[in-house]
Structure formats: structure tokens, C-alpha cells
Amino acid sequence: MPLSSTMIPIATQTLTVNAGTITFSSIPQNYTDLVLVSVFGASVGMDIHVRFNGDNNNNYSTNRLFGNGSAAYVSRADDSGIQPRTSVNQAATVTTILKENIMNYTNTTIYKPVIGRYDYSGQVETHAGLWRSTAAITSVSMVSLGQAFVTGSTFTIYGIKAA
Amino acid sequence: MANIIPISTVTVGSGGLATIQFIGIPQTYTDLEIKLSGRASNPYIDITFNGNTSNRSSRYLYSTGSSVGSGTQAGFLGIESSTSNTSNTFGSMSIYIPNYGSTNNKSFSADSVQETNSTSAEMHLVSGLWSNTSPISSIEIYPEGSGTFSQYTTATLYGIRKY
Numbered sequence: 001m002p003l004s005s006t007m008i009p010i011a012t013q014t015l016t017v018n019a020g021t022i023t024f025s026s027i028p029q030n031y032t033d034l035v036l037v038s039v040f041g042a043s044v045g046m047d048i049h050v051r052f053n054g055d056n057n058n059n060y061s062t063n064r065l066f067g068n069g070s071a072a073y074v075s076r077a078d079d080s081g082i083q084p085r086t087s088v089n090q091a092a093t094v095t096t097i098l099k100e101n102i103m104n105y106t107n108t109t110i111y112k113p114v115i116g117r118y119d120y121s122g123q124v125e126t127h128a129g130l131w132r133s134t135a136a137i138t139s140v141s142m143v144s145l146g147q148a149f150v151t152g153s154t155f156t157i158y159g160i161k162a163a
Numbered sequence: 164m165a166n167i168i169p170i171s172t173v174t175v176g177s178g179g180l181a182t183i184q185f186i187g188i189p190q191t192y193t194d195l196e197i198k199l200s201g202r203a204s205n206p207y208i209d210i211t212f213n214g215n216t217s218n219r220s221s222r223y224l225y226s227t228g229s230s231v232g233s234g235t236q237a238g239f240l241g242i243e244s245s246t247s248n249t250s251n252t253f254g255s256m257s258i259y260i261p262n263y264g265s266t267n268n269k270s271f272s273a274d275s276v277q278e279t280n281s282t283s284a285e286m287h288l289v290s291g292l293w294s295n296t297s298p299i300s301s302i303e304i305y306p307e308g309s310g311t312f313s314q315y316t317t318a319t320l321y322g323i324r325k326y
Contacts, residue, residue, distance in 0.1 A: 009166055012325040037194070039261040039270070067224030067233025067288075095270040095292055097261060119272045119290030124224045124233070126288055154262060156193075156325045158166075 006163075007035070012156040015040075018148040024157045025139040027105075031159030034102040036140060040153030041094040042087070047145040049081025050100055050129075052112065052137045056080045059132045066118075066125035081143060082129035084118035094152045096120040098142075105137040112137060166324040168192070173318045179204075179311040185320045186301040190264045192322030197302070199256040199275075199318040201243035205310030206254070206277055209238040210291070211303045212269060218294040228283045240304065241275030241287045246313060249280035253316070263299040268292060 008031070011024050027034070036050070051060075062077045064085050077083040084098060100116040114129040131137075140157060142149075173183045188195070201208070211219070221239040225232055243254035256275035263269060273289040302320070306312060 007167055009325045037261065065224065067222060069222040069233055069235035072224055072231040072233045091268075094262070094265070094267045097259070097270055097272050097290075099259070099272065117272050117288070119270065121220060121270070121290070121292045122222070124222045124272075124288050124290035126224075152265075152267065154193075154325075 006161040008159045008161065010157045010159050012154065015149055015151050015153045018150055020148045021141055021143045022149065022155045023139060023141040027138050027140065027157070028159060029106045029136060032104065032162040033160040034105050034137070034140065035158040035160060036100040036102065036155070037158070038098045038142060038153070038155040039094055040096050041092045041150040042096070042144060043092050043147040045146040046087040048098065049079065049083050049143045049145060050114070051081040051141045051143060052131050052133070053135055053139055054141065055133065060129060062127050062129040064125055064127040066123055068123055082114050082116070082131070084116060084127050085123065085125050087120065091121055092150060094150065102137065102140070108134050108136055110134065167196070168322045168324070170320045170322050175312045175314055175316040177314050179313060180316070181309070181311050182303050182305040183312065183318045184301065184303050188300050188302065188320070189322065190298060193262065193325045194323040195260040195263050195299070196321045196323060197258040197318060199243070199258070199304065200253045201256065201316040201318070202246060202253045202313040203243050203306040203310050203316070204246050205306040205308045206242050206245035207307045208240045208243055208256070209305055209307055210240040211238060212293050212295070212299045213297060213301050214303060215295060219291070221289050221291040224288045225285055227285050239289060240291070241273050241289055242277045242285050243275065244278050248277070252278040252280050254278050260299065265298070266296045268294045268296060269299060
């Protein structure tokens, strides 16, 4: 865990109306990593894509490991965003947790790696993703291609400083 | 401003301890995080909020080093080392509880790993839900089956600010 002085909240959003897209733009470039913590509700069929710099082309891959309470599964997606497993039996109440760790987001040499968790009452899931771009990340969006995020959902992005 | 603030630490003494309790949790943060280094007579660990054992559900994903699986169990939190494991080995656990002061139902994500200094050990990922709209003012963590935590088990509760 980062020391208390190294994890800094950059911005937070709390929805007052349902929304299909949440964007954090103009992300400061003075951290080493980012952490996105979101707690939201949505109906069954939510299909979340986490996108960087507005890139909605198929430049992302995601490997997932998940359990539904009966068995463990793995799957992979090559799509237009970091794509945690599409929801099944998800609650409309604000209890779903999506946490993404985005490493070396300002590095202009590497493709950007992501490690995350996507948990709700019907699923426990972890995933590793990659954005195949060397561009520094200046914006992060969460896009639901299915049901919208409901009112009361919260989204916070933190910057992590190195020693 | 620092945004991960240690609220309280419990270190188990020589007599062991049946339940680690954090009581009187301040309502001035947005999220909570707990780091636990533990060893217990029963390695399987459960959680309650506000002392309430009702309306809890957990889905877990586990690996033993040779197999994987998923299951459900009310209040399940994860695994620590057992007193039957190699002496001086302690498991590790991280628990994230967002929006603990909200009037929504309360969800949490937990990661844990058993340390055995042996050829097999378990790790668990847990997605948990307490279907209760009361703000969380206390947390109780305890080994199943009337087990007890061993001496030197340590748990720290942190408050996380978004601003």
C-alpha cells in the first residue's frame, strides 16, 4: 500500500442523474500510477469499457479470471476498451465495485498495463489489461455500452507518487 | 493532503483473540481499508458489520496451487495461515470497503493469501455484500468455528478520503 502521502485524490464524481459515460480529463502528469475506484449500480447486461484518451478503437486486450459462486472461469477480450467481464445478475443498487490500477501512465515508451477488480453480488473477478498505445494518458473514461450507471454512483481517480 | 489515514491497529497478545473489533469508526471518510497479517486456529475468516450477522453474502474465487474453484458463503472474508501450518508463518489480507457511511447496501472486495512455507497454500478473492443501509460504525473479523487469532496477528483499519 502506498504511504499516506503518496496516494492523492485527483477528482471525484457522484452522479445526480443516470449516465452512460464518466470521464476524467486533463489528468495531471506528475504521478507515476493512477487508481480508479468506482462504486455503482446498473441493471443486468452492463458492458463496461475503460478507455484512455478517448480511444475507442480495438486497441485494448483484457484477460479475466472470475467466479460466480459455482465455478471458476477465464476469458479474454480484444475490444475497444479495457473490458471487465460483462455483468450477470448485477444489482441496480450502488454496490458494484470496479477498481483499476493503471501503471506508468505518463510513460511514452510502453503500452499501458492495467490490473483491476470487478466485484458485485453475483461475481468476483480480477483482470489484467493492456492499452496498445505509447501515448501518455491524459483522460480516463468509463463507458457502459449496456445499462447506464445509476444515480448515486461514485467515481474517484487517485494519483500515486513514487518515492 | 494525506488521504489514507490509520484509524486503529489491533495486535493480538499472548492469550489469542476470538474477534478483532474496530468500534466507533469515524464517519469522516468515504472508504475504509483493512490490512491484516494473521494466523489462527481456523484459517477461514468471516466478517460482520455493526455486529449484524444477517443479510450477508460472499462469492469467492480460490486457488490452492493445484486447483481453482468458486463458492458462496455468508460473511466469508478470506483465508489466513493456520496454527497447523509451519510456525511463524502468517497470512496476508487486504479488505476494501467503499462508501461505508452511505445509506446504500454495503459491498466489499477482499484479497487474501495463506502462507504455509510448504508446497501448497490457498489464495482467495472475495466479493462481499451486506444488504443493510445503516452506516458502518463497527467491524468484526473472526475465524470460523469458534477459532482464535494467534499472538502477533495484526490488523490496521485505514480511512480513505476522496478530497
